[in-house]
Amino acid sequence: MAKARNVKSDEKYIFPKTPTGVEGLDEITDGGFPKGRPTLICGGPGCGKTLLSMQFLIKGITEFNEPGVFMSFEEPSKDLSLNVKSLGFDLEKLKADKKLVVDFVRVERAEIEEAGEYDLDGLFVRLAYAIDTVKAKRVVLDTIESLFAGLDNQSILRAELRRLFNWLKEKGVTAVITGETGEATLTRQGLEEYVSDCVIVLDHRVIEQVSTRRLRIVKYRGSTHGTNEYPFLIDEDGISVLPITSLKLDNEVSSDIVSTGVPGLDDLFDRKGFYRGSNILVSGTAGTAKTTIAAYFANEQAKRKEKTVFFAFEESPQQLIRNMRSVGIDLEKHIKSGYLQIHSSRPSLNGLELHLLTLRKLIRDYKPTTVIIDPVSNLITVGSELEVRSMLVRLIDMLKVNNITAMFTSLNKQNDGIRPDLSEESVSSLIDTWVSVRDMEGVGERNRGIFIIKSRGMGHSNQVREFIINGNGIELLDIELGPEGILTGAARRSHEISKKVTAQKLQNELDRKDREISRKRKVLEANIDALKNEFESVVEELSILKQTEDMQNSLGSNQTSKSKKK
Numbered sequence: 001m002a003k004a005r006n007v008k009s010d011e012k013y014i015f016p017k018t019p020t021g022v023e024g025l026d027e028i029t030d031g032g033f034p035k036g037r038p039t040l041i042c043g044g045p046g047c048g049k050t051l052l053s054m055q056f057l058i059k060g061i062t063e064f065n066e067p068g069v070f071m072s073f074e075e076p077s078k079d080l081s082l083n084v085k086s087l088g089f090d091l092e093k094l095k096a097d098k099k100l101v102v103d104f105v106r107v108e109r110a111e112i113e114e115a116g117e118y119d120l121d122g123l124f125v126r127l128a129y130a131i132d133t134v135k136a137k138r139v140v141l142d143t144i145e146s147l148f149a150g151l152d153n154q155s156i157l158r159a160e161l162r163r164l165f166n167w168l169k170e171k172g173v174t175a176v177i178t179g180e181t182g183e184a185t186l187t188r189q190g191l192e193e194y195v196s197d198c199v200i201v202l203d204h205r206v207i208e209q210v211s212t213r214r215l216r217i218v219k220y221r222g223s224t225h226g227t228n229e230y231p232f233l234i235d236e237d238g239i240s241v242l243p244i245t246s247l248k249l250d251n252e253v254s255s256d257i258v259s260t261g262v263p264g265l266d267d268l269f270d271r272k273g274f275y276r277g278s279n280i281l282v283s284g285t286a287g288t289a290k291t292t293i294a295a296y297f298a299n300e301q302a303k304r305k306e307k308t309v310f311f312a313f314e315e316s317p318q319q320l321i322r323n324m325r326s327v328g329i330d331l332e333k334h335i336k337s338g339y340l341q342i343h344s345s346r347p348s349l350n351g352l353e354l355h356l357l358t359l360r361k362l363i364r365d366y367k368p369t370t371v372i373i374d375p376v377s378n379l380i381t382v383g384s385e386l387e388v389r390s391m392l393v394r395l396i397d398m399l400k401v402n403n404i405t406a407m408f409t410s411l412n413k414q415n416d417g418i419r420p421d422l423s424e425e426s427v428s429s430l431i432d433t434w435v436s437v438r439d440m441e442g443v444g445e446r447n448r449g450i451f452i453i454k455s456r457g458m459g460h461s462n463q464v465r466e467f468i469i470n471g472n473g474i475e476l477l478d479i480e481l482g483p484e485g486i487l488t489g490a491a492r493r494s495h496e497i498s499k500k501v502t503a504q505k506l507q508n509e510l511d512r513k514d515r516e517i518s519r520k521r522k523v524l525e526a527n528i529d530a531l532k533n534e535f536e537s538v539v540e541e542l543s544i545l546k547q548t549e550d551m552q553n554s555l556g557s558n559q560t561s562k563s564k565k566k
Contacts, residue, residue: 015031015034015222015223016034016035016036017029017030017031017032017033017034017035017223018032018033018034018035018060018064018066018137018138018174019031019032019059019063019064020032020033020055020056020059021055021056021058021059021060021062021063021064022052022055022056022059022238022239022240022241023239023240023241023364024230024232024240024241024242025215025239025241027226027241028215028217028225028226028230028241029198029217029220029223029225029226030223030224030225030226031223033056033174033176033198034174034197034198034220034221034222034223035174036169036172036173036174037169037174037175037197037198037221038165038168038169038175038176038177038195038196038197038198039174039175039176039177039196039197039198039199039200040176040177040178040179040192040193040196040198040199040200041053041176041177041178041179041200041202042178042179042180042181042192042193042199042200042201042202043180043181043201043202043203043204044180044181044202044203044204045180046204047202047203047204047213048202048204048213048232048234048239049142049143049178049179049202050075050080050083050142050143050178051084051087051234051238051239052202052239053070053140053142053176053178054070054080054084054089054140055089055238055239056138056140056176057069057070057100057138057140058084058089058091058094058100060137060138061094061099061100066136066137066138067098067099067100067134067135067136067137067138068099068100068101068134068136068137068138068139068140069100069101069102069103069127069130069131069134069136069138069139069140069173070100070101070102070103070139070140070142071103071104071105071126071127071130071139071140071141071142072102072103072104072105072142073104073105073106073141073142073143073144073146073147074142074143074146075104075142076104077091077102077103077104080102081102086236087236087237087238088236088237088238089238098133098134099134100134101130101133101134101136103126103127103130105123105126105147120147120160120163120164120167123147123164124167127139128171131171131173136173137173137174138173138174138175138176139168139171139173139174139175139176140175140176140177140178141175141176141177141178142177142178143178143179143180144161144177144178144179144192145179145180161192161195162195165177165195165196177192177196179192181201193218193219196219197220197221197222198217198219198220198221199217199218199219199220200215200216200217200218201215201216201218202214202215203215203216203229212231212354213231213232213233213234214229214230214231214232215229215230215231215232215241216228216229216230230242231354231356231357232357233354233357233358235361237361240357240360240361242356242357242360242394251397251400251401251403252403253275253277254275254276254277254403255275256275256276257271257272257273257274257275257276258273258274258275258276258300258301258304258306258370258405259272259273259300260273260274260293260296260297260300261296261297261298261299261300261301262293262296262297262474262476263473263474263475263476264465264467264474264475264476265293265435265450265474265476267461268452268460268461268463268465269452269455269458269459269460269461270458270459270460271458274405274432274433274455275432275433275457275458276369276403276405277399277400277403277404277405278405278406278432278433278456279396279399279400279405279406279407279408279430279431279432279433280297280405280406280407280408280431280432280433280434280435281407281408281409281410281427281428281431281433281434281435282294282407282408282409282410282435282436282437283409283410283411283412283434283435283436283437284410284411284412284436284437284438285411285412285413285438285439286411287439288437288438288439288448289437289448289467289469289474290374290375290409290410290411290437291314291315291320291323291374291375291409292324292327292469292474293409293435293437293474294310294372294374294407294409295310295320295324295327295329295331296329296473296474297370297372297407298310298331298334298340298370298372299324299329299330299331299334301339301369301370301405302331302334302337302339302340303334305339306339306368306369306370307338307339307340307341307366307367307368307369307370308334308339308340308341308368308369308370308371308372309340309341309343309359309362309366309368309370309371309372310340310341310342310343310372310374311343311344311359311371311372311373311374312342312343312344312374313344313345313346313347313373313374313375313378313379314374314375314378315344316344317335317342317344320342320344321335321342326471327469327470327471327472327473327474328471328472328473329473341362341366341368343358343362347378347379355379355391356391356394356395356398359371359395359398360398363398363402363404368404369403369404369405370404370405370406370407371399371404371405371406371407372406372407372408372409373406373407373408373409374408374409375408375409375410375411376392376408376409376410376427377409377410377411377412378411379391379392389427392427392430393430396430396431408427408431410427432455432456432457433452433454433455433456433458434452434453434454434455435450435451435452435453436450436451436452436453437449437450438450440464440466447466447468448466448467448468448469449464449465449466449467450464450465450467450476451463451464451465465477
C-alpha cells in the first residue's frame with residue numbers, strides 16, 4: 001500500500017492581525033496587534049499607556065470601522081474625554097454615534113473587604129453588555145492593577161487574571177490591557193505578561209536633562225516583530241513611533257541632476273551638480289560660509305518650485321532671512337510662496353529621536369524634495385558619538401527611501417591638516433558627496449577655500465578654489481599659482497600686480513624693439529633707394545658711353561667708305 005505523501009501548500013500562512021493605526025507601530029509589529037487576542041501594554045507613570053490604548057480604539061473606529069469599548073478603572077469618562085480632546089480625539093461624538101463606549105468602573109478596597117468575596121463575574125456582565133451595545137471589535141482595560149487592588153490572595157488573583165484573558169479570547173475581541181511596571185517584573189502582579197499574546201513595554205527616561213520615550217516589544221506569539229527599542233513622540237496628533245531603519249539598502253536612485261545654486265561650484269562637478277536623492281555634506285571650521293552655501297542651495301531649489309525644509313539649529317528664521325539678504329538671497333519670498341519652510345530650535349529642545357520624528361512628520365505632511373540640516377554637528381550636544389551616528393543612519397536611510405535630496409552642514413574643530421575632522425559624528429562614510437570649506441591663511445590675512453573630497457558616481461575637480469563673499473553673494477575665483485603653491489587674498493593681488501608689471505615691461509621692451517626695427521627699416525630703405533639711384537646713374541652713364549661708342553663707330557665706318565670711292 002502506497003504511503004500518503006505530505007503535500008506542502010504554496011500559500012504562505014498570514015497571521016491574523018488588527019492594525020493599530022498608530023504611525024510606525026504597525027511597521028514594528030508587522031501589521032498590528034494579534035487579532036482576537038489580548039495585548040499587554042505596561043510601563044511607568046507618564047509613559048503614554050492610556051493614550052496609546054485610546055488611540056488604538058479611535059483609529060479603529062475612524063479608519064477601520066471597528067467599534068470599541070474603553071473600560072477605565074482610574075479615570076472617569078469626563079476626565080478621559082477632556083484629556084484626549086487636545087489631541088483632536090472627540091470621544092463624545094464617537095459615543096453619540098454609537099461607535100464607542102467609555103465605562104468607568106470604581107473599585108474600592110474597603111467595599112471588597114466588607115463583602116469578603118471578589119470575582120470578575122460582575123465585570124464580565126458589564127463588559128459583555130458594552131461590547132454587545134456597539135458590536136465592539138476592540139476593547140481596552142485601563143489599568144488592570146486597579147481592578148485587583150483589593151485582592152491579596154495571590155492564588156485567587158492569578159486564577160481571575162487567567163479567567164479574564166480567556167474570557168476576552170472567547171469573545172473574539174482584540175483587547176489591550178494596560179498595566180504598571182513592577183519592581184522586578186514587567187507588571188506588578190508578574191503574571192499578565194505570561195498570559196498575554198503580545199507584550200509591549202513603554203519607557204520614559206531622562207538622560208542629561210533630555211526626556212525621551214521608548215517602546216519595546218517583549219514578545220509576540222506567532223509573529224515576527226521588531227526587537228529593538230523604538231523612540232516615540234507624543235504631540236498634537238497623538239503617538240508616533242519611529243521604526244529602526246531598513247538594512248536592505250534597496251531604495252531606488254535617480255540620475256537627475258540638481259544645481260548647487262552657487263555660481264561656479266557646479267562647474268567643479270562633471271555633471272554640473274548633485275544627483276537627486278543624494279546626501280551632501282558641507283563641512284568646515286567656523287566662519288567658512290557653510291550656512292550661506294546651504295542657503296544658496298535652498299534658494300535654488302525653491303526657485304525651481306521644489307519644496308524645501310531648512311532645519312536651523314543656530315539661527316532663528318528671522319535672523320537667517322536677514323543675514324542672507326546681505327548676500328543677495330531673498331528667502332522670505334520662498335516662504336510666502338510655500339516652497340520653503342524654516343524650522344529653528346535648539347538641539348537640546350528634544351532628544352535625537354524626537355528631532356528625527358519631527359522630520360518624519362514633516363516629510364509625511366509637507367512632502368519636501370529637499371531637506372537641509374544646519375548644522376548636524378550640533379546634535380552631538382544631545383547624544384554620544386554612537387547615538388548621533390545611529391540617528392544619522394536612520395535619517396539618511398529615511399531620506400533616501402523618499403528620494404529626498406539632503407544637505408548637511410557640519411562644524412569641525414580647527415586642525416592642521418587639509419581634511420576636516422569629523423570624528424564627533426562620523427558621517428563621512430554615510431554621505432554621497434562631501435564638500436569641504438576651510439580657512440587659507442597667508443600674508444597676515446584669512447581667506448576661504450572650497451574643494452570636493454568625494455562625489456560618488458560622478459567625476460569632480462581636484463582643485464582648491466578660493467571664494468569671496470560680498471553684497472552680490474559668493475564668487476569662486478580662478479586659481480592663482482605661485483612659487484609656493486596656491487595664492488590667496490593679498491598674495492594673489494600682489495602676484496597679479498607683479499604679473500601686470502612684468503607684462504608691462506615686456507610690452508615696453510617689445511614696443512622699443514618694434515620702434516628700433518622700424519627705424520632700421522627706414523635706414524635700410526633709404527640705403528636701398530640711394531643704391532638704386534647710384535645704380536641707375538651708372539647704368540645711365542654706361543648707356544651714354546655705349547651710345548657715344550656707337551656714334552664713333554658709325555662715323556669711322558662712313559669715312560672708310562668715302563676713301564674707297566676716291
